[in-house]
Amino acid sequence: MSDVQRSFNRTRKSSGPRRRVRRGGGCGLWFAFPVLVLFLVMGVWAVWTTRDTHSMARLIPAGQRYEVYVDDFLERRGHMAESRVWELVDEQWPLHEAPELLMGNFGLPDWVLNNVLFGLCHVSGSDLASFSDPLFVTRMSRVGVLIERLRFLVPYIAEDYAGGLRLRAIPEAGLFYAVRGRILMVSPARTALIRALTLAESDALSDAALERGAKSMGTEDLTCHVRPRDGETLAAPFEEVRVGIRLGTDGARLSCHGDLRPAWRDRLGPLLAHAHPGPLPAPIDGLCMVSANMGLLLPEIWGGVNQALGDEIDLNVWRERALAVSRTEQYDFAPLLSAMVAEMGPEMRLSWHGIDQYAMLPVPELVGIFEAPDETLATLFASAAEASEGAPPWVSLPRYDAEKRLFWVPAVGGPSIEATAALAGNALLLSTSRTIAEELAGQSMAGEALPQQGNVYVRVKPHASVLALLEAARQFAELGVLRGYTVESLDAMAAPWLAWAERVEEAAAVAGHDEGKITFSLRLSMRQGEPEA
Amino acid sequence: MRFVVLCAVLSLAAGGAGALEAGASKVEITAPVGTPLNGYGDRLGRGSVSKHDPLWSRALYLSDGSTAVFIVNTDLCLINPGLRARVLELRPEAVPAEHVILTATHTHSGQGAMIPHLPFRVVSGRFMPEVLEATAQGIARSMHEAYRNRRRAALGFGTAKQLVLSRNRRVKDGPIDTQVGVILVEDADGEAIALVTNFAAHPTSVPEEDHYAFSADYPGFYYNELERLATPGCVAMFLNGAQGNQTIANPEDKGGWERTESVGRLLAIRAKEVANGLTCGDAVLRLAQATLELPPTLAESFLPREAFLQTLEINDLLLTFFPGEACVEIGLEMRRRALEHGYTAQFSVGLANDYLIYFVPRPLYPAFTYESSQNYYGPGIADWLYRGFSGLMSRGTPEADPGPLEPPDVRDVENGLHIVLAGNSYAQGVQRGRAFGEDLRARFRERVVGPVRSGALKPSTGMWSFWPDWLDPTALALPAMGMAFRPLLASLGDEVFSELEGIADGAGLPFDAVWLLQNAGRLTEMGDTGPLFTTPLCTMVAVVGERAGAEGLLVARNLDWPHAEYPVIAEVRPESGQPFVQAGFSWNAGVFTGMNAAGLVLCAGRSAKADALGMEGIAVEFVLRELLQEAATVDEAKARLRGIEAPRGYYVMAAGVDKAGEAQAFVVEYGPEASVRAPEEGLLLGLSPASPLCDDSASLRYARAAEMLAGAEASGSGELADVLFDAERGQAEAAQIWSGSTRHSVIFEPLARRMYVSFPKADGSPGDFVAVSPAAVAAPVEESSDE
Numbered sequence A: 001m002s003d004v005q006r007s008f009n010r011t012r013k014s015s016g017p018r019r020r021v022r023r024g025g026g027c028g029l030w031f032a033f034p035v036l037v038l039f040l041v042m043g044v045w046a047v048w049t050t051r052d053t054h055s056m057a058r059l060i061p062a063g064q065r066y067e068v069y070v071d072d073f074l075e076r077r078g079h080m081a082e083s084r085v086w087e088l089v090d091e092q093w094p095l096h097e098a099p100e101l102l103m104g105n106f107g108l109p110d111w112v113l114n115n116v117l118f119g120l121c122h123v124s125g126s127d128l129a130s131f132s133d134p135l136f137v138t139r140m141s142r143v144g145v146l147i148e149r150l151r152f153l154v155p156y157i158a159e160d161y162a163g164g165l166r167l168r169a170i171p172e173a174g175l176f177y178a179v180r181g182r183i184l185m186v187s188p189a190r191t192a193l194i195r196a197l198t199l200a201e202s203d204a205l206s207d208a209a210l211e212r213g214a215k216s217m218g219t220e221d222l223t224c225h226v227r228p229r230d231g232e233t234l235a236a237p238f239e240e241v242r243v244g245i246r247l248g249t250d251g252a253r254l255s256c257h258g259d260l261r262p263a264w265r266d267r268l269g270p271l272l273a274h275a276h277p278g279p280l281p282a283p284i285d286g287l288c289m290v291s292a293n294m295g296l297l298l299p300e301i302w303g304g305v306n307q308a309l310g311d312e313i314d315l316n317v318w319r320e321r322a323l324a325v326s327r328t329e330q331y332d333f334a335p336l337l338s339a340m341v342a343e344m345g346p347e348m349r350l351s352w353h354g355i356d357q358y359a360m361l362p363v364p365e366l367v368g369i370f371e372a373p374d375e376t377l378a379t380l381f382a383s384a385a386e387a388s389e390g391a392p393p394w395v396s397l398p399r400y401d402a403e404k405r406l407f408w409v410p411a412v413g414g415p416s417i418e419a420t421a422a423l424a425g426n427a428l429l430l431s432t433s434r435t436i437a438e439e440l441a442g443q444s445m446a447g448e449a450l451p452q453q454g455n456v457y458v459r460v461k462p463h464a465s466v467l468a469l470l471e472a473a474r475q476f477a478e479l480g481v482l483r484g485y486t487v488e489s490l491d492a493m494a495a496p497w498l499a500w501a502e503r504v505e506e507a508a509a510v511a512g513h514d515e516g517k518i519t520f521s522l523r524l525s526m527r528q529g530e531p532e533a
Numbered sequence B: 001m002r003f004v005v006l007c008a009v010l011s012l013a014a015g016g017a018g019a020l021e022a023g024a025s026k027v028e029i030t031a032p033v034g035t036p037l038n039g040y041g042d043r044l045g046r047g048s049v050s051k052h053d054p055l056w057s058r059a060l061y062l063s064d065g066s067t068a069v070f071i072v073n074t075d076l077c078l079i080n081p082g083l084r085a086r087v088l089e090l091r092p093e094a095v096p097a098e099h100v101i102l103t104a105t106h107t108h109s110g111q112g113a114m115i116p117h118l119p120f121r122v123v124s125g126r127f128m129p130e131v132l133e134a135t136a137q138g139i140a141r142s143m144h145e146a147y148r149n150r151r152r153a154a155l156g157f158g159t160a161k162q163l164v165l166s167r168n169r170r171v172k173d174g175p176i177d178t179q180v181g182v183i184l185v186e187d188a189d190g191e192a193i194a195l196v197t198n199f200a201a202h203p204t205s206v207p208e209e210d211h212y213a214f215s216a217d218y219p220g221f222y223y224n225e226l227e228r229l230a231t232p233g234c235v236a237m238f239l240n241g242a243q244g245n246q247t248i249a250n251p252e253d254k255g256g257w258e259r260t261e262s263v264g265r266l267l268a269i270r271a272k273e274v275a276n277g278l279t280c281g282d283a284v285l286r287l288a289q290a291t292l293e294l295p296p297t298l299a300e301s302f303l304p305r306e307a308f309l310q311t312l313e314i315n316d317l318l319l320t321f322f323p324g325e326a327c328v329e330i331g332l333e334m335r336r337r338a339l340e341h342g343y344t345a346q347f348s349v350g351l352a353n354d355y356l357i358y359f360v361p362r363p364l365y366p367a368f369t370y371e372s373s374q375n376y377y378g379p380g381i382a383d384w385l386y387r388g389f390s391g392l393m394s395r396g397t398p399e400a401d402p403g404p405l406e407p408p409d410v411r412d413v414e415n416g417l418h419i420v421l422a423g424n425s426y427a428q429g430v431q432r433g434r435a436f437g438e439d440l441r442a443r444f445r446e447r448v449v450g451p452v453r454s455g456a457l458k459p460s461t462g463m464w465s466f467w468p469d470w471l472d473p474t475a476l477a478l479p480a481m482g483m484a485f486r487p488l489l490a491s492l493g494d495e496v497f498s499e500l501e502g503i504a505d506g507a508g509l510p511f512d513a514v515w516l517l518q519n520a521g522r523l524t525e526m527g528d529t530g531p532l533f534t535t536p537l538c539t540m541v542a543v544v545g546e547r548a549g550a551e552g553l554l555v556a557r558n559l560d561w562p563h564a565e566y567p568v569i570a571e572v573r574p575e576s577g578q579p580f581v582q583a584g585f586s587w588n589a590g591v592f593t594g595m596n597a598a599g600l601v602l603c604a605g606r607s608a609k610a611d612a613l614g615m616e617g618i619a620v621e622f623v624l625r626e627l628l629q630e631a632a633t634v635d636e637a638k639a640r641l642r643g644i645e646a647p648r649g650y651y652v653m654a655a656g657v658d659k660a661g662e663a664q665a666f667v668v669e670y671g672p673e674a675s676v677r678a679p680e681e682g683l684l685l686g687l688s689p690a691s692p693l694c695d696d697s698a699s700l701r702y703a704r705a706a707e708m709l710a711g712a713e714a715s716g717s718g719e720l721a722d723v724l725f726d727a728e729r730g731q732a733e734a735a736q737i738w739s740g741s742t743r744h745s746v747i748f749e750p751l752a753r754r755m756y757v758s759f760p761k762a763d764g765s766p767g768d769f770v771a772v773s774p775a776a777v778a779a780p781v782e783e784s785s786d787e
Helices: A026-049 A073-082 A084-088 A094-103 A110-116 A142-153 A190-197 A207-215 A262-267 A298-309 A315-325 A334-342 A374-388 A434-441 A462-479 A487-502 B081-090 B118-124 B129-148 B218-229 B257-276 B328-340 B381-390 B425-454 B462-466 B474-491 B494-507 B511-518 B520-527 B545-551 B620-630 B634-643 B696-710 B717-724
Strands: A066-071 A118-125 A135-139 A158-160 A167-170 A175-180 A183-187 A222-226 A238-248 A251-260 A278-281 A288-293 A347-356 A363-371 A399-401 A406-408 A420-424 A427-431 A449-454 A456-460 A504-514 A517-526 B021-028 B056-063 B068-074 B100-104 B151-161 B166-168 B179-187 B192-199 B235-240 B246-248 B285-293 B306-314 B317-321 B345-349 B409-413 B416-423 B537-544 B553-560 B567-574 B580-585 B593-596 B601-606 B650-657 B663-670 B674-677 B683-685 B742-749 B754-760 B766-772
Touching (some): A084 A251, A110 A118, A167 A190, A175 A190, A251 A262, A334 A374, A374 A399, A374 A406, A374 A420, A462 A504, B021 B129, B021 B192, B317 B328, B416 B425, B425 B567, B474 B520, B537 B650, B537 B663, B545 B553, B553 B601, B553 B650, B580 B754, B593 B620, B620 B634, B634 B650, B634 B674, B696 B717, B717 B742
Parallel strands (some): B416 B567
Antiparallel strands (some): A066 A222, A167 A175, A278 A449, A363 A427, A504 A517, B179 B192, B593 B601
16 A cells, blocks of 8 residues: 655645635625615724823823832733732731732623733822722723723713713712723722823823833832821822832742932931941841841940930830840959940841750740951950859859850850850851750851842741741640640631741842832742642 | 558458468569669659669469559559559559559659650650560560469468558658558468558668669668578568658667668568468459549640559458558548458558559648649549549448539629539539639639740749740640749648639639739739739728718728639528628639628728739738638637738738627738728728839728718718729829729728629729628528619
8 A cells, every 4th residue: 555645735726625706796796886885984984983082191191109010900900819828818808808809800701801901000099098099090092992981882871071071980880980092091080080181291190100100010019109298197208119029939029129318318327337338148048048148247336226216115125134034143244345346347137047846944045146257256255254263163154165266155055045255257146045056057158148138138937937836835735824725725816827928938038228218028939839738 | 660550361262262372482673774764853864873672563463363463563663654554564464554553662763764745855865765564575575484483372460560660751759650560371281472561751862972773772771681581482572652741760760771770670560560470361352443533633745544443352451552652641541541440450551553643631732742742633533543542442432522512692783793613612612613623724724824825924043034935835834833822821820722622623723823813913923924814903991980970880992903804692591601792803712801790890901002013922812701700700800810910912801890799990001010990080991092012003092982972971882882983084094983994993891781783884984882791691682773
C-alpha cells in the first residue's frame, strides 16, 4: 500500500469549491440597498454618537482630597480576587466579600461590563472623613456608549434633568451618573456629579496630571493619592500620601510615599536629619526582627523620638526609671549603661528570638547588635568587672571574660534571664539571654546587606510569634492566674488568631526618609499550601 | 554514745513466698554544673557553680518470689510527678510500675530544673527537660543494674536510738525522732548487698560558701563512711524519715563541712553497729498502695487533688512512704499506731513518689512557722494520712472516715432558718457545713475570692508590687492569705477549731477558706480598700432588777450588718458543756448574739471608731462561742472577757446570773485596756455616750433608746421591742436603732432561759419574733408574737 499525498491550495480555483454562477439575480439588490443604507446611516450615527469628545481629566475636579487610580480593572480583578490575602479578612468584615464582589458583574452581562469598565478608572472625592462624595470616572468603549443609549429599555434608570445637565439616576442603588462622550461618571452624591460636569477648566484636573497619576501606578493594581488637611487625623504628618497596592496569589505589596508637612519636618528633624535611604544589614533571625540605620547614635535617636512625641510623653522619665532600677544594692549600673549606650549606633539590629517558656517565668529573648567601638567598650567592661573581683560567682556584679569578650551580670533565674554583652569586630551584641549571646558571639556579627534600601527594616513571622505568646499565656492559664481565661477558653480565644497567623509566612516592611519624603513598603507573604490541621 | 537495738528480726517467708532475691546498685546522677539547684528559695533559680560531692541514685531490688519491689533513694530534694513518670517508663519491666518506691533524700544541694510547673520554678529553677531526662535515665540505670545484680539474699532489720544526731529545728528541746532504722540485705555468702538506713533530719547543712555547689549533704558522708565500713560491693542507702521539723544536730561541735561530715559519719557508724547485730533470713514482702483523694486546698492550682500512698511490710517491719515532708509528730504517731497494730518496727519514709510539701499535725497548724505555712491540706492532714496508711496495713483495722454523721436538722422559721447542731463540735460543724454549704461557698466567693480577684486586696509590696493587672492573683494570693491567717487560730479553743474543721468538711471547702471567711472583716480592713465588708454596728440595751419588772433581767440587741445574709438561729447541743442558741448567719462559727442554757447572754458589738482590724488581737466572736459552751455565770464570763486582748473598739454585753444567783449585766469595752461598766439605775447601754468609743451616730441611737425607756419605771419585752424596732425619722441610717442594715433583733429573758429572735422581712421591715430556748432539747418553741 502506498501513501498518497494530497496538496490543497486555496488560491487555485480548481481545487476550491466550485462556485455557482447566479443568473438573473438583480431582484435581490433591490432589497439589499435600503438595508445597506440603513446600516450605513446607523453606522455613521453610531460612530458619531460614540466619538470620544471629552477629556476625562476635564471632568475631574482638581485638588480632590483623595484619588484612586485603577487601570484595566477587568483584566486585573482575576488575580486580585484570587489573592490569598483575602483569607486574612475576618468573615465578619464586609471586606471578606471582596473577592466575590470583584468577580461579580453587578447584575450585568460580561460583554456589557467589558464595554462599560474600559481602561482607566478614576475615583476621587473631597470628604476624607465619611467618603460621602466619591466620583467615579471611566472611559467606556463605543459599544458601552451605545449600550448606555439603550437605557430607555431599563426601567430603573430615571432621567434627572438637573438644569440641563441630563443626569441619570438609579434610585434603587442610590447612584447618579452622567455620560459625556465616552466618559462615564458615577457618584452617590448628585452635587459631586453636577460639580464635575460644570467645572471651569482651571478647576479641573489637567490631562498631564491625570496621565502622571495613571503612570504612577507602575505595576500596582491600585494607586491612591491622599491629601489630608493640616490637623486632620488621617495621615496627619503628611501633605500628600501615595499608596499603591499590588495583590498576588501568594501575597500582597503595599507601598507608600509621603511628603512631610513643614511642621513635621521640624518636629522630626533631629530624628531624620541624617536619615537617607541606604543599605541595611540583614537582621538576626528571630520571630520579629528590626534593622535600622538612622545615621544617629542611640542616645540621639532617643532624643529625636522624645522630641517627636511632643509634650505628652517624656521618654527621659522612662530613661531615669530604667537607670534607677539599674542601681542595685550591689552595684550602680547606671554609669556603665549610660557610657555603653552613648557608643551604640548608628547601625543597629534587634531581634525578638522568642520566649523562653522554661525560664523561671516565661521571658522574651531579645538580641541586639549595634555598631560600636569594641575596644572602647572592652575597656569599659573590664573596668566595670573589677567590682566583682573576689565575689562569689552568683552575686549580681559585672563579670567580663576578656578572652571570649563576654560581659554579663549573674542574675536570678539563670542564663536565660542574664543580661549579656559580647564584642566582636566593630559591633556590640546585647542579649537578655546569656545562652543566646554565647551562641551568637561565635558567629559573624556582620549581617549581609538587604536587597531593599531604607532606614528601618522590620520583618515579622506571625505564626511563630502567636504560638510563642500563646504557649506563654497557656502556662499562666494553667496556673489559674491569667485573668479571665482558663486553658480551654484561652485556646478558644486564640484559635482564630492562630489560624489567621498560620496563613501568613511573614510580613516585611522597609521605611526610608530622604529630604522630607518618607517611603514605606510592606510585603505580606502567604504560606504556601494549606495550613496545617 | 548509747544506742539500743530495739529489735532484730529473723523471719521466714510465709506460705506462698519464695526465696528472697536482692540486688543493689548506685549510679551517679549529678547534673552538669550550671544546672539550678533545688531546695532554697533564695537561690531564685541561679545555676550551680561547682560540685562538692556526687549525687547518686541508689536502687535496691527485692523479691520474695511473689512480690518484687524497687526501693530507690536519690540525692534529690524531692520527687516530682514528671520525674517519677519518666523513671517508671524506663524501669525494668519485671517490676510493675506501682512497685517502684522512689524517694529523695531531700538534699537541698541536688539538681533542680526538673519541674515544669510555674510556681515551683522559683525554687527549683528553670525547667530543663534534658536534666530531667538524664536524671531519669540515671535512676533507671541504677534500677536495671540492681535487677541484673540480683541474687539469693537474706534480710534483717533493726532499730537503734540516737539522741545527738538530730534536733527539732523549730522548738528548742522539741520532739525528735530518736530512731535509726536499718535494713540489712546480704547475699548467700553473708556479703552485704545493701544497707538501708532510715533517719529523720533535713539535709540542709551545706555551708554558705558552697550554697551553689552540688552535694548530697550529710547522706553523702554517710554513704562514704558506711561503704568504707561494710564489705566491698555493699550499697549504702538512705531513707529520710519524718523530717519536716527535724534537722541535724552538731554532735562533735564542729563547723562548716566538718559538721556535715560528722553527722554522716556517725550515722553510718550507728547504722553499721545495728547491722552488726542483725541476723538475716528470708523475708515476706507485702506492698500496698492507693491513690486517695486529698482534702480540699486553696492551692489547687498548683497542688494535686490526689496522693499516692505506699506501705511496704517486710515481715514485721512496716515502712510508710509519705509523699512529702511529715513533721516528726506525725512520724512518731504513725509509729505508735503501727506498733499498736502488732508491727515490731516502723520506718516513716518521707519525700516518696511525690511532693505535697509539708504535713504538720493539728496542734502545729496555727503556729507561725515555715512548716505550718507550707501545709496546704488543712489541719486534718495528719488524720488523713493515718487513715490512708491504716487502709494499706495488713494488721489492725483500717480507720474509717468520720462516720456517717447525723444529717442537719433544719427547719424554716419566720424570715429565716433554725438549725439544730448536735453532737461533738466537729459534728456540729459538719451539720452547719452541710446545711449551708452552698451559701458558705457563695459567701467565700463573694467576700474573699471576689476582692482578691479584683486586686482590691493585693498588697503593694514585694512581688505583688510587680503584679500586672492582666494577671489574676487569686490562685497564688488565696493560699498565701490562708497561711497568713493561721496564727489567728492560736486563740481558739479546741471546740471551735474542731467545729471549723467540721464546717469545712461539711461544706466541701478547704479549711483555710472557712477561716478566711470568718475573718473577711479583717481581710478587708487590712487591704484598706473601702467598706467591702464592715463589721457590725449594734444597739444593745439591758434592764436589770426592778427596772426589768417581773422578768428581773432583760437584754435587747439589734445586729446591724451592711451585707445581706442568710439569717439563722443555730441551736447548739454540744456533747459537753452548756447548750446554747446563736442568732447569726449561715457561715459564722463565732457568736455575735447568743444565750446558753444557764441563761448567760453574750452579745458583741464594734464601735464605728474602732481601729482597723489587723493580725493582732483575739477574735471576740470566738471567745463568746467558747464562753457560751463553757460558762454558766456572769462571773466566769467577766473573768474571761476582762483577760483577753481584743482589738480596740469591740465591746461585749454580758447578762445572766452570778454565782449567788443574782441577775447581773455588764459591758466590757475594749479600749486601750478592757474596762467593765455596770448598769446605772437598772439600765445598761451597749455603749455609754461618754465612752471614747462612741461616735455621733451611736450617741444618737443610745440617747434615743434611753429616752424611750426613761418614762417607765419598769420595761418589759414589749417596751424593749419598741426600742429595737424604732426607726426615728430624720436621722441618718447609722443613727437609727432599726435600719436597713439590721439583720436580727433579739430580746433575751435570761432568767426564763428564753430568747425572741426577729429577722427582717423581705421588704426590710421587722419580722415577727420567734421564741427559742437553749434549754429545750427537742424542737424549738415556735410561738409568734405580734411585737
